[in-house]
Amino acid sequence: MKIWSEAVTTKQVDLDRATLCLLTTTTPTNRNAIRFLTPNPANRKPEEGRKKLEAAGASSTSETIKDAYAAYAKLDQPTRIKLFKAVFLLDTSLTATELQKAIGAAVRHAVDPQHRQAFVERLQGWWYQRVVVHLSDAVNQPIPVLAVQQQVHELRGQFQRDCLPDDLFKEQLPPEATPEEDERVFILQLLLIGLSEQRLRIAQEDHFRAFTQRSRWVKDNLIGLDDLSNFESRLVDSWRLKFLIVKDAVEEGLNDLRLARHGLNLYQWVETEAPSQSALWVRPQFQSPYMTRGSFHMLADLLRVGWHPEYETRLGVAPVGTNGEPS
DSSP states (O other), X not given: OHHHHHHHXXXXXXXTTOOEEEEOSSOOOTTOGXXXXXXXXXXXXXXXXXXXXXXXXXXXXXXXXXXXXXXXXXXXXXXXXXXXXXXEEEOSOOXXXXXXXXXXXXXXXXXXXXXXXXXXXXXXXXXXXXXXXXXXXXXXXXXXXXXXXXXXXHHHHHTSTTXXXXXXSSOOOOGGGSOSSOOOHHHHHHHHTTOOHHHHHHHHHHHHHHHHHHHHHHHTTSSOHHHHHHHXXXXXXXXXXXXXXXXXXXXXXXXXXXXXXXXXXXXXXXHHTGGGOGGXXXXXXXXXXXXXXXXXXXXXXXXXXXXXXXXXXXXXXXXXXXXXXXX
């Protein structure tokens, strides 16, 4: 009531247009004056609720209640009456756990049962973000039901066998995703070929997104470890031939700058061409470029792939044999 009273005083809320809801998982008894604010017309008595709650607020010794009542007391009586007419008590509401189960039951035909929880979590996450934008929007247009239906339809498509949900494409990355001092192996590989600072940052972002997204898929049982192993094998196989071509093109006695240039050309293929090749997608309909690029970085971190023609010796590992694995 304090928040609403202050909002009315500062004209942030128009009581002629607003509906104010009090949400609680409990059920009020006959001793609770708030019961008069029920939306049930047979029992709704906002004026009686106002008088009883005003009396309780005026006589309370609680500092919190006193503070709230002081904000409310600044309103004149006609405004107080109008305020209580706008308030509706939504009691006996579902708890967070019950709500999740109810949503799961409502969308039970959208996805397979083993994926239902992951589906509901993503739908709720979208809804919370949409509500935050809605509440901070000056225009304050209502959220159409069609928007929810479209989101359910879009998510359902992501949970099909040939696709996967993309949770990281638009997500803000935390500061630890791109540390200033980064000594991970895949970064050392990129430093060997003289990659620019801006491209290094993109590589860090791709690695973070791919690693985090893959971990979520595994946790939610959306993809198996065998599927990821096969995906990585395809990446390694595509890299192997291109790397051997680069090594064959290296002339004996090249200086470090020329060697790095060869590696940079190979890495450019990872940045620009590999993400568009359907054979290098984790699923046929999951086409986010960061997954291909970031997964290559994950492999580079394990030294299963590399960019510099001499990355094996420069980083102290066994040379790559004809099968693309360390010999």
